[in-house]
Amino acid sequence: MTSVTATARSGGKAGGTGRPAHRPRPVDHGAWFLVLPALIPILVLSVGPLLYGVALAFTDAQSGRTRSTQWVGTLNFQDLLHDTLFWESFRIGLLWAVGVTVPQFVLGLGLALLLNQNLRFRWLARALAIIPWAMPEVVVGIMWRLVYNPDAGILNETVRDLGLGDGRDWLTGLATALPAVTAVGIWAGMPQTTVALLAGLQNTPQELHEAAALDGAGAWRRFRTVTWPALKPVALAITALNFIWNFNSFALVYVLTGGGPGGRTRLPMLFAYEEAFRYGQFGYAAAMGCVMVAVISVLLALHLVGRLKGGEDR
Amino acid sequence: MNGLRPSGPARAGQYLALLGYLAFLAFPFLWLISTAFKPARELASLHPTWLPDDPTLGNFRQAFAEQPLLRAAGNSLIAALGAALIAVAIATPMAYVMARHRGRLSAAATGWVVISQAFPFVLVIIPLFLVLKNLHLLNTLSGLVMVYVVWSLPFALWMLTGYVRAVPAELEEAAAVDGAGRLRTLVSVTAPLLAPGIVATALFAFITAWNEFFFALVLLKTPEKQTLPVVLTRFLGAEGVADLGPLAAAAFLATLPSLVVFAVIQKRITGGMLSGAVKS
Numbered sequence: 026m027t028s029v030t031a032t033a034r035s036g037g038k039a040g041g042t043g044r045p046a047h048r049p050r051p052v053d054h055g056a057w058f059l060v061l062p063a064l065i066p067i068l069v070l071s072v073g074p075l076l077y078g079v080a081l082a083f084t085d086a087q088s089g090r091t092r093s094t095q096w097v098g099t100l101n102f103q104d105l106l107h108d109t110l111f112w113e114s115f116r117i118g119l120l121w122a123v124g125v126t127v128p129q130f131v132l133g134l135g136l137a138l139l140l141n142q143n144l145r146f147r148w149l150a151r152a153l154a155i156i157p158w159a160m161p162e163v164v165v166g167i168m169w170r171l172v173y174n175p176d177a178g179i180l181n182e183t184v185r186d187l188g189l190g191d192g193r194d195w196l197t198g199l200a201t202a203l204p205a206v207t208a209v210g211i212w213a214g215m216p217q218t219t220v221a222l223l224a225g226l227q228n229t230p231q232e233l234h235e236a237a238a239l240d241g242a243g244a245w246r247r248f249r250t251v252t253w254p255a256l257k258p259v260a261l262a263i264t265a266l267n268f269i270w271n272f273n274s275f276a277l278v279y280v281l282t283g284g285g286p287g288g289r290t291r292l293p294m295l296f297a298y299e300e301a302f303r304y305g306q307f308g309y310a311a312a313m314g315c316v317m318v319a320v321i322s323v324l325l326a327l328h329l330v331g332r333l334k335g336g337e338d339r
Numbered sequence: 340m341n342g343l344r345p346s347g348p349a350r351a352g353q354y355l356a357l358l359g360y361l362a363f364l365a366f367p368f369l370w371l372i373s374t375a376f377k378p379a380r381e382l383a384s385l386h387p388t389w390l391p392d393d394p395t396l397g398n399f400r401q402a403f404a405e406q407p408l409l410r411a412a413g414n415s416l417i418a419a420l421g422a423a424l425i426a427v428a429i430a431t432p433m434a435y436v437m438a439r440h441r442g443r444l445s446a447a448a449t450g451w452v453v454i455s456q457a458f459p460f461v462l463v464i465i466p467l468f469l470v471l472k473n474l475h476l477l478n479t480l481s482g483l484v485m486v487y488v489v490w491s492l493p494f495a496l497w498m499l500t501g502y503v504r505a506v507p508a509e510l511e512e513a514a515a516v517d518g519a520g521r522l523r524t525l526v527s528v529t530a531p532l533l534a535p536g537i538v539a540t541a542l543f544a545f546i547t548a549w550n551e552f553f554f555a556l557v558l559l560k561t562p563e564k565q566t567l568p569v570v571l572t573r574f575l576g577a578e579g580v581a582d583l584g585p586l587a588a589a590a591f592l593a594t595l596p597s598l599v600v601f602a603v604i605q606k607r608i609t610g611g612m613l614s615g616a617v618k619s
Contacts, residue, residue: 059432070489074466136360153364159601161550163568164590168371177387179370269457276552297461307465314462321457
């Protein structure tokens with residue numbers, strides 16, 4: 026706190042208030058006054074807990090224990106290394122994240138391209154796209170449980186109507202559970218992706234499109250040479266965010282399957298949640314969180330490197 | 340799109356694709372509504388129909404009788420309103436600084452906004468649980484509001500920084516030249532221009548908190564305190580098939596506030612996301 030006030034004071038001297046300001050202005054008293062109401066909660070409830078969480082990973086912290094918590098070094102991580110259940114969960118988490126993110130992007134791009142055309146009824150698609158976006162995740166899960174319901178669900182009824190057999194119990198079948206929840210994940214996240222991509226499309230230069238069309242370039246060539254280069258930054262950003270959000274997702278699968286059957290849909294978040302709040306293993310669960318952050322950071326770094334290289338090509 | 344009008348078959352293909360998207364987006368929601376209005380007898384039928392033959396409000400009555408939905412909605416409302424109001428109240432000044440001053444502080448804040456998107460909540464929730472426990476705020480709505488405020492700050496800062504940048508700094512400088520003080524300029528020049536953005540951000544923070552599940556699940560233990568999403572999952576208990584109707588009815592009701600609010604602010608939110616994105 027002392028360093029903060031010191032900076033504020035010196036900043037106040039340097040940045041006099043009388044003159045019409047030029048940008049960039051130095052931080053002054055006023056700025057600190059404006060920032061502190063948000064900064065303190067961020068430090069106390071976000072940055073602090075994050076560091077505390079990392080520290081917990083190196084302890085044997087458990088819930089409701091009377092004996093004091095001890096430092097155990099990297100013991101949790103060594104245990105984690107041999108925890109086949111956790112790595113199975115991690116594998117499912119990656120399958121889920123990729124299985125949701127890639128179709129989200131492909132389908133989102135398709136819809137964005139359609140909405141960018143002068144089609145009738147596109148207002149309807151825009152209106153419908155609000156539903157998955159605004160809906161509570163818990164309700165999305167409940168809704169799809171009704172769709173997948175083996176007896177009263179519309180999916181099995183459609184399967185029966187089409188003469189494709191008696192249908193099945195999608196969410197409890199060992200083979201169908203993960204694909205079924207993945208479809209829900211795609212449905213839930215597609216609108217955001219579409220809206221981001223559509224905004225990107227509307228920033229692409231229309232004149233270039235027309236010039237390319239006059240030169241006789243077909244739709245695919247126009248997409249590759251005009252649209253995609255302009256869209257690429259938005260596409261990379263939304264895909265990276267989608268991947269992170271999907272990897273960290275919890276509520277949807279918690280409601281749909283609770284991680285079952287037999288752990289087939291137990292995402293890492295569900296695994297860590299159970300470890301922490303069902304079995305009370307705070308230290309061990311924190312170590313899982315650290316591993317998740319580390320893996321995401323590495324993937325993100327690779328993604329950013331790829332993005333920078335992509336930028337040099339242009 | 341002049342001069343780029345696709346040929347007849349291509350147009351037809353586009354409409355077909357659009358139809359496919361419309362069906363995919365709409366059908367689960369239509370099914371939810373249909374189930375909510377079906378009497379128990381139809382729900383038990385082995386050949387469910389798209390539309391209820393004999394629509395009823397019985398499921399809604401039963402839902403309110405089975406679970407304390409009104410109390411849960413009240414809890415959700417308190418948590419969401421509290422979070423939205425406090426979040427914009429503290430985020431707006433900070434976003435102003437982030438937009439107008441480029442210094443180490445703004446860079447650090449922007450960095451936090453980006454990094455906080457990548458936290459797995461599990462790494463934050465255990466410490467938050469312990470911190471709130473020590474503050475005796477576990478299992479209280481105030482504790483939940485505090486968590487929601489911080490949790491909605493990254494997005495609020497991102498949006499508001501974009502909105503502030505859209506207000507030309509020259510306007511403020513002109514006011515300063517005319518002799519208006521710093522505070523006067525902020526109140527009479529900047530704030531009115533910022534107001535629509537602040538309202539949109541508050542409404543978005545409201546929906547996010549209204550919809551939130553994970554923190555509420557972990558931090559609220561007693562049924563009297565639980566918010567709507569947590570109470571909804573209690574319909575999923577061991578009761579099974581018999582409860583499909585009330586479950587659908589309650590889920591449908593819980594969605595309505597979010598849908599209405601979101602329909603109002605959708606344009607502004609997408610605009611804000613981009614203005615934040617383009618400049619950073």
